[in-house]
Amino acid sequence: MNLLIPSKTPKSDDAFGQALWDFYKNRNITTSHVIERDDGYIDTPQSFCLEQYFLDYTSWSYIEKEAIKYSQGKVLDIGCGAGKHSLYLQNKNHRVLAIDNSPLTIRVAKSRGVKHAQLLSFEDTGKLKPSKFDTVIMFGNNFGLFGNFNKAHNQLKILHDITSQNGIIIATTIDPYKTKSAEHKEYHKYNRMKGNSGGQARIRIRYKKLIGPWFDYLLVSRDELKQILSGTGWKIKKIIREKTSPVYAMVLEKSSFDE
Numbered sequence: 001m002n003l004l005i006p007s008k009t010p011k012s013d014d015a016f017g018q019a020l021w022d023f024y025k026n027r028n029i030t031t032s033h034v035i036e037r038d039d040g041y042i043d044t045p046q047s048f049c050l051e052q053y054f055l056d057y058t059s060w061s062y063i064e065k066e067a068i069k070y071s072q073g074k075v076l077d078i079g080c081g082a083g084k085h086s087l088y089l090q091n092k093n094h095r096v097l098a099i100d101n102s103p104l105t106i107r108v109a110k111s112r113g114v115k116h117a118q119l120l121s122f123e124d125t126g127k128l129k130p131s132k133f134d135t136v137i138m139f140g141n142n143f144g145l146f147g148n149f150n151k152a153h154n155q156l157k158i159l160h161d162i163t164s165q166n167g168i169i170i171a172t173t174i175d176p177y178k179t180k181s182a183e184h185k186e187y188h189k190y191n192r193m194k195g196n197s198g199g200q201a202r203i204r205i206r207y208k209k210l211i212g213p214w215f216d217y218l219l220v221s222r223d224e225l226k227q228i229l230s231g232t233g234w235k236i237k238k239i240i241r242e243k244t245s246p247v248y249a250m251v252l253e254k255s256s257f258d259e
Contacts, residue, residue, distance in 0.1 A: 013211070013212050013213055014212070015212040016033055016105065016207065016212060017105045017108075018207055018208075019033040019050060019207040020082060020102075020105055020108050021104040021105075023051070023054075024108045031050055032049055032050050032207075033207040034205070035204075035205055035206075036203060036204050038201075038203070041187065053081045054082050054084060055084060056084070056088075061247075063240050063241065063245070063247060064085075064139060064172070066249070067172065067240050067249035067251065068089070068137070068139075070135075070237075071089055071094060071170065072135050072166075073094070073133075073164065074094070074095045074134050075095070075134070075136075076096075076097050076135070076136045077137050078122055078125070078136060078142060079099075079100055079140060079142040079145055080098035080106075080114070080117065081100065081105060081108075082105070082109060083098055083108070083112050083113075083114040085137055085139050086109065086117070089137075090113075090114070095116075097116045097117075097133075098116065098117040099118050099121075099122075100117075100119070101119070101120070102119075103119055106118070126162070128162045129162065131162070131164050133167060134163065135168050135169075136170070136171075138169065138172070139170070139171070139172050140172065141172050141173055142172070143171040143173035143250070144218050144219060146228075147200075148196065148197070148216050149218075151216070153228060153231070153232055156169075156228070156233070156234055157233065159234075160232065160233040163254070166253075167253075167254060168251060168252060169250075170251050171249065171250050172247060172248070172249045173218075173219055173220055173225075173247070173250070174199075174219045174248075175219070175221045175246045175248065176198060176221070176246075178246035199219035199221070199224070200216060200218050201218075201219065203215065203217050222248075230259070231257055231259075233257045234252045234253070234255060235255035235259055237252060237253040238250070
C-alpha cells in the first residue's frame with residue numbers, strides 16, 4: 001500500500017508544496033522549484049535544492065546549529081517546510097506546533113513524524129492563543145515572510161502577544177547588500193525607486209506547470225533589522241553569522257515597546 005498518495009488533489013497554486021511532496025515521494029535530487037522575481041530574474045533550481053529541507057542535524061549549517069540552541073519551552077515553527085527543525089526539537093522534548101500555508105507541505109511534515117502540524121498562514125498567527133509559546137522559530141530565511149517593513153512591524157507585535165513573558169524569536173535571513181551580483185544591485189535600486197527597502201523582493205514559485213501567487217519577501221541588513229524592531233517590543237539578544245556568508249541568524253528577546 002502506498003501511503004504517500006495525497007487523499008485530496010492539491011490546490012493549483014501550491015507549487016512549492018507539490019515540489020516538496022514529489023521530492024519526498026521519489027527522493028529525486030533533481031526535483032526542485034524555481035523562484036521568479038518581479039523584474040524577470042529567475043533563480044536556477046540548483047540554488048534551491050529541496051534536499052536541504054530534509055537534512056538531519058549533523059548536516060545543518062553552523063548558523064542553524066548555534067541558533068537552535070536558544071530554543072526553550074513550547075515552540076511555534078513558522079514556515080515549517082518538511083519539518084526538520086520541528087522534528088529535532090520534538091526529539092529534545094519540546095512541544096512544537098509547526099505551521100505552513102501549503103497543504104502538501106503540512107502533509108509532508110506529518111508524514112515524517114511532526115506530531116502537531118497545522119495549515120495556517122503567517123498572517124493568521126494572531127488566531128493562536130495569547131502567551132502560548134516560549135519560542136518562535138523562522139528558519140530557512142523565513143524572516144523574509146515579514147514581507148515589508150510595515151507588515152514586519154505589525155506581525156512582530158502579534159508574535160509579542162502570542163509568546164510568553166520571556167518569549168524569544170529565532171530567525172534567519174540574508175543581508176541583501178553583501179552581494180557582487182549586478183542584477184541584485186540593480187534590483188535594490190529598482191526597489192528604492194518604488195519606495196521600498198532595497199532588500200524587499202516580490203517573488204513567486206514555479207514548479208512544472210504550477211505557478212504560485214506573488215508575495216513580498218524581505219531580506220534585511222542588521223541596521224535595517226534594528227529599524228524594524230523599534231517599537232515592536234522586541235530587541236536583538238544575539239546575532240550569529242559566519243564571516244564568508246551573507247546569511248545570519250538573530251535571536252530576539254522581549255523589551256519595552258519604547259525601545
